[in-house]
Amino acid sequence: MKILGVDIGATKIQVGIVEDGKLLKETRFPTLSGSSKEDIMRNLIEGIESLGDHEYIGIGIGVPGLIDEENGIVYDLLNIASWKEVHLKKYLEDHFKVPVKITNDANIFALGVKTFGEGKNFRNFVGITMGTGFGTGIIANKKLYSGSLSGAGELGSIPYLDKTIEDYCSGKFFRVEHGLKGSEVFSLAEKGEEKALQILEEYGKHLGEAIKLMLYILSPEAVFLGGSVSNSFKYFEKSLHDSVSEFPFKRILDQLIIKTSDIENIAILGAAALIISEEKNIAEKH
Structure with a gap:
């Protein structure tokens, strides 16, 4: 199954398609950190769509800040001034019609190591x-x-x-x-x-x-x-x-x-692991 992984940083955003622990394709582009939150989100959507692949089952995202993970709301990013309260999950789910999971970028590293690497x-x-x-x-x-x-x-x-x-x-x-x-x-x-x-x-x-x-x-x-x-x-x-x-x-x-940990593209793989982890949790409940 294909998963879209997103790593949002202060200066750049990296987006990639992951399947079976391998990065199939990726793109990187500036974060536009000085722009409005709407412009940054539109830029993110354009970057995702530039990959030309819409077969992924979900989108996992790592963000350097506080996140209401259940509702997918990003709060108070230090290096992106306009992102005080961003309903990123709803915004992306409404557009792409697939589940979106978001967590802190340091969590993404640990989850990537657990799912695909030495952990x-x-x-x-x-x-x-x-x-x-x-x-x-x-x-x-x-x-x-x-x-x-x-x-x-x-x-x-x-x-x-x-x-x-x-x-x-x-x-x-x-x-x-x-x-x-x-x-x-x-x-x-x-x-x-x-x-x-x-x-x-x-x-x-x-x-x-x-x-x-x-x-x-x-x-x-x-x-x-x-x-x-x-x-x-x-x-x-x-x-x-x-x-x-x-x-x-x-x-x-x-x-x-x-x-x-020497895993290449760990941020994208870890973001994709968010979706894998969610799929496992759902399966365990049933």
């Missing part, structure tokens, strides 16, 4: 996306746990040191603390630049502290890392584990797995 055999795990920001998706008892208004797992906003976890565990850390882009630090580390290696070692310590917090709250079996910063994992893996090793409950540590 298939785990009952409880956390998916962390580290890029411009810091996002967390929670899989509990084999299902996505998104909480009220899809807000569960917003650990990046928790105070840490003089700022927040996101300030020290996302791309902000490289830019604000060291005046470099994360990609620049990675490139310098690849060349053996000592300063870059030290920066990534420091980053690993901060991320380890964030993961310890997750262990106290959620006690997951595994933590999967994604987003652009995860490309540098080999350079901060040791310092991360050194930090996590200070967690007092050793039996939990002994079974904990921390690794990167």
Whole structure:
């Protein structure tokens, strides 16, 4: 069965057709984040229709914000000023006549890893996306746990040191603390630049502290890392584990797995997994 996956970001929207865990076709286009909510939705519909395939059974969407998942209402997107209250589910269902499911973009990463990737055999795990920001998706008892208004797992906003976890565990850390882009630090580390290696070692310590917090709250079996910063994992893996090793409950540590997820197009696949998950839930009820 074909499913349409949509990843709505602050600067671009990615849309793709997924079947059997494979991306068949996709398109990307600017978000028009400075435009009215109606113009952005019209642009989204045009992007979907440009794929020229209308055989999908549903549309799954990841959005960086708060979502009333039952009614498909998107609230208060920080980087899209006009999206204060958008009835996106109704708008798209009225147009395309197929079911629409929406959740937070960090949840999409975790659900994609669970459905198509390294998380298939785990009952409880956390998916962390580290890029411009810091996002967390929670899989509990084999299902996505998104909480009220899809807000569960917003650990990046928790105070840490003089700022927040996101300030020290996302791309902000490289830019604000060291005046470099994360990609620049990675490139310098690849060349053996000592300063870059030290920066990534420091980053690993901060991320380890964030993961310890997750262990106290959620006690997951595994933590999967994604987003652009995860490309540098080999350079901060040791310092991360050194930090996590200070967690007092050793039996939990002994079974904990921390690794990167290398699935391509995980945002689109994860969005499609929303529809797959809904189909399974319906089948289980009957």
